[in-house]
Structure formats: structure tokens, C-alpha cells
Amino acid sequence: MIGFLFDFIAQGAQMALVLALSPVLIGFTRKVKARLLRRRGAPILQPWYDLIRLFRKETVLAEDASWLYRAAPYIIFATTWVAASLVPTFATGLMFSWTADLIALAALLGAGRFFLALAGMDVGTSFGGIGASREMMFGSLAEPATIMIAFVVSLIAGSTQLSEVAAYMASDFSLRVSVLFALIGLVIVAIAENGRIPVDNPATHLELTMVHEAMILEYSGRHLAIIELAAALKLLLYVSLIGCVFFPFGLAPHDAGLAAMGVGVLAYVAKLAVGGFLLAFFEVSTAKMRVFRVPDFLGAALMLGLLGTFLVFVTRSL
Secondary structure, eight states: OHHHHHHHHHHHHHHHHHHHHHHHHHHHHHHHHHHHTTOOOOOTTHHHHHHHHHHHSOOOOOTTOOHHHHHHHHHHHHHHHHHHHHSOSSBSSOTTGGGOBHHHHHHHHHHHHHHHHHHHHHTOOHHHHHHHHHHHHHHHHHHHHHHHHHHHHHHHHTOSBHHHHHHHHHHOOOOOHHHHHHHHHHHHHHHHHTTOTTTOOTTOOOTTTOSHHHHTTTOOHHHHHHHHHHHHHHHHHHHHHHHHHHOOTTOBOTTOOHHHHHHHHHHHHHHHHHHHHHHHHHHHHSOOOOGGGHHHHHHHHHHHHHHHHHHHHHHHHO
16 A cells, blocks of 8 residues: 555656646756857746746637637647656656557657647638648658657667666667667657757747747637647657656666655756757757758658668667
8 A cells, every 4th residue: 555655656746747847947948048148048937937927817719719729728738748747757667657658659749739730720810720731741750750769769678668668778778870860860859849949939920930839829828828838848758758768867666765766856857957958059059940941850850760770670680
């Protein structure tokens, strides 16, 4: 009974941790970008202040909005929060780790994308249609690339369960070209899926380049706050996934004590800080690309995934 309660509390702590840290990661990235550009920047907790302000505001709905438009923010948030909570952050083998499958994560994120695109088209505005069409075009390349990257790491580790993949990667430090290809491919997919520079710029509302922002222009109040929180969770999910699969140091076993769990939390926060700094550094070092160049960018991730899978099979047959 005590073991069950400990596992239940640890799983709940992970769900609360990812929810609390996701806006902080956005604020930290903005702060680093501002400091790199020799500006002071907003406080790291500013995204949380903005979310609280949005929750307090009145929600205004478009006249032609259907039930789908009102339900989509909650569906998108639920699927993204569940997916982010399944990725091992500070410990492996938690209560719901048996559902932490790479294919299941891709399906949850795909469901969120589907409802976001439907909501963007539901009110019938031109911006929503443009954003939805661009989102689905990018998704048609990002999802196959994600599946191929999942194949690479699952073939090496012998499982698609993230806890087992992390345990295998932590025990085997040998350098593999296929793993390097998978890492670069996943970074490209993470940049595209989160609408970061050079694919999109979440800080602007230019009609020629908008993707994510175009689909949520008509949202306000708590609906907009929930969608923004889901977007922050998605960025944290990809940083957590990269840290769990490719840099699994610091992860505590499920039967470890509180001290090991505390070390795991500190290691996880350090990984988020490094990921946020590298993302900010990359964004201030590169420029926004044209929309029609994004398929080439995502095509590189798909090719790296295919090459990684091919290398795994070739090296096994030697």
C-alpha cells in the first residue's frame, strides 16, 4: 500500500512539474534571447502572469463558432498534457510508464494538431484556413520523420517504451552515427512542431508567415490561455524527450528514494535550462525562412530518420 501511494504521488508530481515548468521554460528562453540581444527582457515568470491575466478576462466567441471551436482548447490541452506527463523527466518506471510509448506520443500530438486545425477552420476566417493548411502540410512531413526517428531508437534499445529506451541509453555510452542522425532529426522536428525560428516566429503576426498564431487569432480569454499553455507544454515535451532519450543521465529508478528523486529533479531542471539556452542561441543566430522552404527543412529530418534506420539494419547484418 505504501509503495502504491509513493508511485501515485511520484506520477502526480511529474504531471504537476511539467505543467508548472512549461511557461517558465518559455520565459527563460525569452529572457536568454533578450540578454543575447543586449536587452533586459521580461521576467522569467512573465508567461505565467500573462496566462493568469487571460484566465481573468472575458471569453469572446465568434458568431459562427460551433461546439468544436469551444471544445478544441480543452482537447488540445488534455492530449498535450498527457503526452508531456508520459515522458520520463526525473524518474523512470513511474505508474503510467507502461503507456509511455513513442508511437502513442506521436498519436496524441497528432490528435492535438487535428483538433487545432479544425478549430482554425471552424470560424471560417481566411487566417484560420491559411494557418490550418500550413499546419497540416508541415505535419504531413513532421509525423513520418518522428516515426522514423522512433524506429531508430526503438531498434537500438529493443523497445518503444520510453523508460526502457532511457535505461538502455544510460547503460550503453557507445557512439553511433544512427543515434546522431536521430538526434539532429528530432531537433529539426521539435523546431518545426513548436513553430520556432526559422520555421515560424511566435512573437510576430505577419500574415505571410503565420502558422500557429493564424489558427488561434479568434480565441480570447480562458480559451486562449489554455491553448497557450498547451503550446508551452509541447515545447517542454520535446526538450524532455531529447533529454530522456539522448541524455538520460540523472534519471532515478522508480524504486529509488526521495534523495535520488530530488537529484533527478535537479538534473531535469538543468536539462531544461540547457535546452532553453541552446534554443534561444539558435534563434538569435538564424533568420526566418520562407514558408515554401519549410518542407525542405522537414524533409532533411525525414531523410536523417531513414538513414538512421538504414544504418541500424546495416550494422546489425555485419
